[in-house]
Amino acid sequence: MPVAEKKINKYQIYNILKNYHWMNKEVKRIEEELYQLNNTNITETAEGKMRIRDTKRTRLLEYLEMINFIDKRAPVIVGIKESAILDCLLDGMSVTAVARHFGMSRAQAxxxxxxxxxxxxEG
Structure with missing residues (x-):
């Protein structure tokens, strides 16, 4: 049975767009740390390592859920200008920087x- 997609509202989408760039970087960093944690010897601090690993894994899954939400729905953006602006936002540019980059007003951006x-x- 397929897992139901969690409902994400517009306010959350604004935040995901704003944070998408650093979340991608953080996913890579956490994946590297988890790999290192999984490949170290278990010592007397095994319980502490497991707790750290679980916390990181939970955060990783949250980031991946948000990133995948955007990646899955991005193809609905088909306009040339909208696609270019979405790319800039996903690359970490602010709306003000996007406006400057495209030579438009902030209100238009x-x-x-x-x-x-x-x-x-709408998805």
């Missing part, structure tokens, strides 16, 4: 970002 969020929310 915000409207396009809002349209992107609406489309991602």
């Amino acid at each position: 915000h409207r396009i970002r809002d349209d992107i969020v609406d489309k991602l929310a």
Whole structure:
């Protein structure tokens, strides 16, 4: 039986877009740490290592869920300008930086970002 996708609202989508870039970096870092933790000798601090590993794994799964939500829904953004702006947001650019980059007003960049969020929310 397929697992139901967790409902993510528009406010959460705004935050995921804002944090997507660093979450990807953090996923890589946590994966490396988990690999190292899994390949070290178990000592008297095994319980502590297991607790650290479980905490990191939980955080990793949360980040992956948010990243996968965007990755799965990104194909609904088909407009050339919207796609370029989404790429910039996912690369960690702020809306102000996007506006400057594309030579548009911040208000216009915000409207396009809002349209992107609406489309991602509809899925």
